[in-house]
Amino acid sequence: MSFVLRQIQVKSLLSKSGIEGIDYCVNPYVGCSHGCRYCYAAFMKRFSGHQEPWGAFVDAKVNGPSVLERQLSKVPRGIVLMSTVTDPYQPLEKNQRLTRACLEVLSRHNFPLHVLTKSPLVVRDIDLFSTLSLVEVGVTLTTDDEKVRRLFEPHAPPIPERIGALQRLSQEGIKAYAFLGPMLPMEPERLAGMIAPYVSSVLIDRMNYPWKTATLYRRNGFSPWLNRDFVMDIEDRLLKALDGKGRLV
Numbered sequence: 001m002s003f004v005l006r007q008i009q010v011k012s013l014l015s016k017s018g019i020e021g022i023d024y025c026v027n028p029y030v031g032c033s034h035g036c037r038y039c040y041a042a043f044m045k046r047f048s049g050h051q052e053p054w055g056a057f058v059d060a061k062v063n064g065p066s067v068l069e070r071q072l073s074k075v076p077r078g079i080v081l082m083s084t085v086t087d088p089y090q091p092l093e094k095n096q097r098l099t100r101a102c103l104e105v106l107s108r109h110n111f112p113l114h115v116l117t118k119s120p121l122v123v124r125d126i127d128l129f130s131t132l133s134l135v136e137v138g139v140t141l142t143t144d145d146e147k148v149r150r151l152f153e154p155h156a157p158p159i160p161e162r163i164g165a166l167q168r169l170s171q172e173g174i175k176a177y178a179f180l181g182p183m184l185p186m187e188p189e190r191l192a193g194m195i196a197p198y199v200s201s202v203l204i205d206r207m208n209y210p211w212k213t214a215t216l217y218r219r220n221g222f223s224p225w226l227n228r229d230f231v232m233d234i235e236d237r238l239l240k241a242l243d244g245k246g247r248l249v
């Protein structure tokens with residue numbers, strides 16, 4: 001599959017958030033090369049002008065950090081989430097470094113920060129997280145099974161790399177949490193055991209749009225996971241195994 005990267009200019013990078021407990025969102029990119037099959041952000045393609053499938057294009061907001069600098073000086077201090085409709089540490093961030101440049105701006109203005117990613121590249125920026133007075137870094141995990149991960153998240157980092165990132169963040173004293181969402185077919189007690197030593201909390205979210213990937217479930221023997229009662233049982237097992245660290249969102 002060919003991949004299209006465009007560099008674009010934007011007028012705004014900081015947007016108000018509708019998420020409880022979060023004041024602003026920052027998305028340094030449009031699109032996400034992780035291309036998860038269930039991605040809730042895939043609707044962004046409509047506004048991008050791209051014809052390529054979701055996962056096959058990314059627009060890099062190259063003036064984003066300077067726009068953010070201007071915007072932060074005009075708004076009240078509040079919690080910023082990076083990111084909501086892209087992964088800020090998808091592979092091209094390694095060279096584009098837009099997420100890092102935004103973090104430098106946020107650090108100068110000392111805005112509280114939440115980061116959410118599937119990528120171990122996040123540990124590159126531990127030096128910047130350490131300069132913020134309030135920071136929480138979330139790493140998304142959706143299953144403990146690499147076969148399931150490859151099926152639903154074909155271009156996202158493998159599970160051991162994500163757990164390695166949580167381990168490193170916790171070793172470096174950065175408050176780290178796991179986001180288990182959307183819950184994919186898993187062995188809940190095993191997944192809880194893999195993450196619990198490295199996180200302060202765990203947020204759990206079920207699949208909100210199961211119809212999007214219903215065929216994947218059915219073709220691979222996961223039909224029970226399309227049943228709400230079945231998934232609620234898994235949630236209960238996860239919460240029990242996490243022994244007070246887990247919370248449904």
Ligand code: SF4
Binds near residue numbers: 033
């Ligand atoms: S990492 Fe997140 S934003 Fe990127 S494709 Fe997967 S679900 Fe969508």
